[in-house]
Amino acid sequence: MGPSLTFENLTLGYDRHPAVHHLNATIDAGSLTAVTGPNGAGKSTLLKGIARSLAPYEGKISVCGQGHNRIAYLPQQSDIDRSFPVTVWDMVAMGLWRRVGAFRRLKNMDKHRVEGALNAVGLAGFEKRSIGSLSGGQMQRTLFARLLLQDASLILLDEPFAAIDEKTAADLLRLIARWHGEKRTIIAVLHDFDQVREHFPQTILLSRELVANGPSADVLTERNLTRARQLCEAFDEHAGICTRGRAA
């Protein structure tokens, strides 16, 4: 079972400007949650906070339960340097680092694991290709194969289906459903509300602050979406960290 998460008065930001503001919400252990909201709503920032690549200005994120340290984070494709000279095989094999160490040779069993992950994402035969030569969809499949090997209990996906075709999205959604069946906790930043309604039981609707949190059908109402848009439009980009919600 993956861990549960609690956000308590969480404020995250950059250069003292808040991007996620006074967030209070919970994510259940083993749940499949979409984080959605307008552009600039703080969705990627929230994932960075959970992945611990960004420390809170205020409040905290508690990750509780077994395997709370086994976090896999898939950043947006635009954040990944594809000019790095590495093959598909090596990129996927990096998913085993935690288990085998970065500099140890792979045993036969590990090699079978890498092959299995490549087969699972439909990339058999691509082993020797450099990642710089892949299409966007093939790169995303490569990154999902690496996630398969990471065997994490908390999986963070930032816009995993941006700029990929329907077939690839459907294949990757099946992998996500498999992880959900294995009771891992999965959090994905998404923009397609129909996709969220169909495949993600829980949603956090964010617009710097929390708009709504709960079952996707209850969260993704016209009323909430309008409120999210209004909040984002009204937000002052230059606002500093405020003291609202700060303990006296």
Ligand SMILES: Nc1ncnc2c1ncn2[C@@H]1O[C@H](COP(=O)(O)OP(=O)(O)OP(=O)(O)O)[C@@H](O)[C@H]1O
């Ligand atoms: N590294 C950074 N330095 C300074 N400001 C940043 C940085 N990253 C994001 N921001 C700002 O923080 C705010 C939230 O950005 P974030 O990327 O979290 O939004 P998002 O909801 O993921 O947006 P999108 O849907 O466009 O990807 C934006 O105003 C953005 O300009």
